[in-house]
Amino acid sequence: xxxLDALTAPNSMADAITEWFGDKVAVxxxxxxxxxxxxxxxxxxxxxxxxxxxPAFKFDALIDVCGVDYMGYGKDEWKGNTATRSxxxxxxxxxxATHDDADGPRFAAVIHLxxxxxxxxxxxxLYAPDDDxxxxxxxxxxxxxxxxxxxxxxxMFGILFDGHPDLRRLLTDYGFVxxxxxxxxxxxxxxxxxxxxxxxxxxxxxxxxxxxxLVPRVIRDDNRYDTxxxxxxxxxxxxx
Amino acid sequence: xxxxxxxxxxxxxxxxxxxxxxxxxxxxDGEVIHRADPHVGLLHRGTEKLxxxxxxxxxxxxxxxxxxxxxxxxxxxxxxxIEKLLGVQVPERAQYIRVMFDEITRILNHLMWIGAHGLDIxxxxxxxxxxxxxxxxxxxxxxxxxxxxxxxxxxxxGVYRDLPxxxxxxxxxxxxxxxxxxxxxxxxxxxLLDFIEDFTERFPACVDTYETLLTDxxxxxxxxxxxxxxxPERAIELGxxxxxxxxxxxxxxxxxxxxxxVYDRMDFDIxxxxxxDCYDRYLVRVEEMRQSNRIVKQCVDWLRKNEGPVMxxxxxxxPPKRPDMKGDMESLIHHFKLFTEGYCVPAGEVYSAIEHxxxxxxxxxxxxxxxxxxxxxxxAPGFSHLAAMNEMVQGHMLADVVAVIGTQDIVFxxxxx
Numbered sequence: 001x002x003x004l005d006a007l008t009a010p011n012s013m014a015d016a017i018t019e020w021f022g023d024k025v026a027v028x029x030x031x032x033x034x035x036x037x038x039x040x041x042x043x044x045x046x047x048x049x050x051x052x053x054x055p056a057f058k059f060d061a062l063i064d065v066c067g068v069d070y071m072g073y074g075k076d077e078w079k080g081n082t083a084t085r086s087x088x089x090x091x092x093x094x095x096x097a098t099h100d101d102a103d104g105p106r107f108a109a110v111i112h113l114x115x116x117x118x119x120x121x122x123x124x125x126l127y128a129p130d131d132d133x134x135x136x137x138x139x140x141x142x143x144x145x146x147x148x149x150x151x152x153x154x155x156m157f158g159i160l161f162d163g164h165p166d167l168r169r170l171l172t173d174y175g176f177v178x179x180x181x182x183x184x185x186x187x188x189x190x191x192x193x194x195x196x197x198x199x200x201x202x203x204x205x206x207x208x209x210x211x212x213x214l215v216p217r218v219i220r221d222d223n224r225y226d227t228x229x230x231x232x233x234x235x236x237x238x239x240x
Numbered sequence: 241x242x243x244x245x246x247x248x249x250x251x252x253x254x255x256x257x258x259x260x261x262x263x264x265x266x267x268x269d270g271e272v273i274h275r276a277d278p279h280v281g282l283l284h285r286g287t288e289k290l291x292x293x294x295x296x297x298x299x300x301x302x303x304x305x306x307x308x309x310x311x312x313x314x315x316x317x318x319x320x321x322i323e324k325l326l327g328v329q330v331p332e333r334a335q336y337i338r339v340m341f342d343e344i345t346r347i348l349n350h351l352m353w354i355g356a357h358g359l360d361i362x363x364x365x366x367x368x369x370x371x372x373x374x375x376x377x378x379x380x381x382x383x384x385x386x387x388x389x390x391x392x393x394x395x396x397x398g399v400y401r402d403l404p405x406x407x408x409x410x411x412x413x414x415x416x417x418x419x420x421x422x423x424x425x426x427x428x429x430x431x432l433l434d435f436i437e438d439f440t441e442r443f444p445a446c447v448d449t450y451e452t453l454l455t456d457x458x459x460x461x462x463x464x465x466x467x468x469x470x471x472p473e474r475a476i477e478l479g480x481x482x483x484x485x486x487x488x489x490x491x492x493x494x495x496x497x498x499x500x501x502v503y504d505r506m507d508f509d510i511x512x513x514x515x516x517d518c519y520d521r522y523l524v525r526v527e528e529m530r531q532s533n534r535i536v537k538q539c540v541d542w543l544r545k546n547e548g549p550v551m552x553x554x555x556x557x558x559p560p561k562r563p564d565m566k567g568d569m570e571s572l573i574h575h576f577k578l579f580t581e582g583y584c585v586p587a588g589e590v591y592s593a594i595e596h597x598x599x600x601x602x603x604x605x606x607x608x609x610x611x612x613x614x615x616x617x618x619x620a621p622g623f624s625h626l627a628a629m630n631e632m633v634q635g636h637m638l639a640d641v642v643a644v645i646g647t648q649d650i651v652f653x654x655x656x657x
Contacts (some may be wrong), residue, residue: 031588031589032324032325032588032590033324034589034590034591036589060476060477061476061477061479062479063479063481063593063600063602063619064591064602064604064617064619066604066615066617066619068606068615069615073608073614074587074608074609110604110617112591112602112604112619116476116490116492119497119498121591123589123591143477143479144477144478144479145477145478145479145624145627147627148623148624148626148627149623149624152623170280170281171280171281171284171656171657172281172284173281180286180289181286181288181289187286187289187290187293
């Protein structure tokens with residue numbers, strides 16, 4: 001399949017990376033044709049400089065920086081167990097994700113690199129060691145393209161990028177409080193804006209709509225991906 | 241008298257040349273720009289967070305609304321990422337339909353761009369011409385999906401339905417006589433493919449018309465040549481993609497370099513600029529319209545000759561057939577379950593990128609094995625272009641800001657997301 005051929009980086013790149021960085025590279029994962037490099041926050045500047053400048057890699061472009069909040073990863077969001085007999089019950093209680101849910105560090109910055117010379121892509125994940133004040137080094141000095149992407153990740157997740165020259169909020173309102181893409185930030189937010197005819201100006205007030213969910217059911221453990229079922233073929237028969 | 245050294249001016253967010261809701265804080269020395277600070281986010285809807293709260297197949301409609309002048313290309317990026325996670329192989333006919341509509345979308349986008357860019361810097365007529373052709377292409381959207389803009393036509397596993405055998409027709413009204421309507425409907429008598437083929441035959445002449453109006457026009461050249469020059473090295477450093485990168489002379493097009501769907505079977509060229517100024521980017525985009533037209537033509541020829549399914553057979557992903565639902569209870573339940581609960585996607589993460597009319601449109605998906613994505617990140621091409629605004633306009637005059645905004649092909653739906 002041409003699509004996968006193009007996206008699968010030659011294995012030589014994977015070898016070169018492991019050879020070059022040795023123990024600094026925590027994990028080099030390969031999956032679905034993508035290479036992911038997990039780098040310690042302290043080593044990032046050095047690794048990034050090598051990734052850009054070394055003739056073996058030449059990742060000359062930074063394509064994306066994405067903040068991720070791993071809170072509640074793989075956990076059920078809603079308790080729906082009581083709802084099977086009477087159909088779905090709108091009164092299900094929400095499992096509010098807490099800090100303790102995350103097994104590893106909570107925040108990460110995921111960086112996508114592209115090499116125009118070798119036509120390869122690389123994904124780098126930088127975990128922020130501290131959950132309460134997530135900090136990772138900025139990629140701005142190495143790739144200037146990181147400028148707004150890091151501002152956005154700071155705005156949405158509160159990840160601080162050490163060494164960014166101008167780390168301001170980017171997308172949210174002037175004077176906004178909080179980081180809206182964190183998993184513990186409600187989708188309806190905390191404040192709403194309206195025009196107040198008495199005061200003759202636009203005012204902020206606590207949000208008046210009740211938080212609700214239209215698609216509450218989270219399904220996991222799909223039988224199709226259960227290897228025990230698919231190997232003996234019983235899964236196919238069930239759906240025939 | 242104390243001399244005023246520099247002053248600050250607000251450009252937008254209500255300025256017509258701001259292409260939506262760009263607030264640009266300009267520090268000026270006379271008419272020369274010292275610093276430009278774009279304030280964005282006025283159209284921020286939290287698309288990525290919304291997508292995290294819904295099953296995968298319910299977020300396709302949000303993608304249309306990102307870059308709202310190249311709707312189907314956005315869907316394509318998102319749908320490809322899901323397919324990559326699911327490991328689904330799309331039927332060949334669906335791939336050709338997708339490529340055809342991607343290119344129709346590219347023409348739609350570039351027509352919008354050439355019209356708006358022209359209008360911003362003083363070429364009014366072009367806007368009217370460009371919208372005449374856009375109208376025909378939006379009719380193609382309507383014929384295939386029922387909607388003229390927000391199509392939601394691409395689905396994981398294929399496309400919503402096969403190409404129709406007829407075109408929607410104009411109706412007479414008190415504003416349009418039967419005679420006028422008959423003339424408009426002349427080309428709409430055949431199938432959708434007939435209509436598109438007819439379009440590809442007359443479109444090169446339309447592009448020629450645009451070029452006669454602009455390419456050698458003295459005013460146009462004065463406004464665009466040597467404005468917003470970006471060197472090739474700098475374009476890479478700033479994360480430029482698409483025509484912004486090619487205008488600076490880098491030959492890079494994902495359709496050629498990392499082909500997806502059936503682009504590797506298409507015969508087309510990548511136009512590349514030399515100087516990296518607004519004029520070269522204009523030439524690149526105009527040539528891209530011609531190349532897209534070639535690709536559409538090739539797709540039409542293939543689609544005429546080859547029949548086949550347009551959706552995968554896996555009923556965990558594909559909805560049941562409409563006629564089945566009318567008489568079969570199980571199909572009705574299947575349809576309900578599929579569209580309310582969706583399907584589980586294996587845990588993992590993928591990044592898939594397509595050559596969007598504006599550059600590289602990427603979708604980074606993290607799945608934790610549930611029926612909703614854990615994280616969706618949309619990599620919008622315009623985002624990194626606008627981030628370079630300050631650098632591109634420094635030292636230019638105030639009026640050149642408009643030319644640079646135009647040449648960046650800014651749409652706020654995708655930048656603010």
